[in-house]
Amino acid sequence: AGVAAVVGTKLDPTFQGGIEELGDVIGDMTTLIVIDNLETLHGDEFFALDDALRDRDVTYLLTSRKGTGDRTDTLHVGPLDEESATRLFRTFARISGSPDLAEWTAEKISGTVRRLHYSPLQIRYFILSVAAGKPVSDTIRNQDELLRFCLGNVVEDLGEDETLLLQVL
Numbered sequence: 001a002g003v004a005a006v007v008g009t010k011l012d013p014t015f016q017g018g019i020e021e022l023g024d025v026i027g028d029m030t031t032l033i034v035i036d037n038l039e040t041l042h043g044d045e046f047f048a049l050d051d052a053l054r055d056r057d058v059t060y061l062l063t064s065r066k067g068t069g070d071r072t073d074t075l076h077v078g079p080l081d082e083e084s085a086t087r088l089f090r091t092f093a094r095i096s097g098s099p100d101l102a103e104w105t106a107e108k109i110s111g112t113v114r115r116l117h118y119s120p121l122q123i124r125y126f127i128l129s130v131a132a133g134k135p136v137s138d139t140i141r142n143q144d145e146l147l148r149f150c151l152g153n154v155v156e157d158l159g160e161d162e163t164l165l166l167q168v169l
Contacts, residue, residue, distance in 0.1 A: 003041065003049050007033060019052040030057045038064035039157075079118035082110060088120060089113055092127040101130060115140050122146060 004022045008015030011025045038046060050060070080088065086109050093101035104112075116122040125146045129139045158166065 003045060019049055023053055023056055026056050032059050034061045036063045038062045080120060085113040085118040085123060089123050092124055096127050096131045098127060098131040
């Protein structure tokens, strides 16, 4: 229901229906629905949405640290190329309210995105950290907070056997 409300109001600001009514709003429109961090949805919310829109021309782009089973194709997404990483850096800097970062020289951005391994998550983390007042050099040298966030979410969801195996390793 939460996903339906978000998607529905983007198409029709007066939309107040649920998953079933979302198909009517979409109609014959070719639609791409992007859901970031699919694992944050509750239960089978995504599958209910997919089932309700099965007869519509809808494609989903889902990101998740976990799979969704046999109903999806998995594609591992690696690092960006340097040009894309640089463009992402400038875009994130501009929209985060850090125009000074967006105005860095191409060489400075190139060196920075290289040290951030051309990773969209690391680039975003860097921009947000600097925008929040952290020194540039500290943010590049010390990425422990980012790793703690990413790995912490994974470790929290491990079962007892998996946690024991991780501790042994």
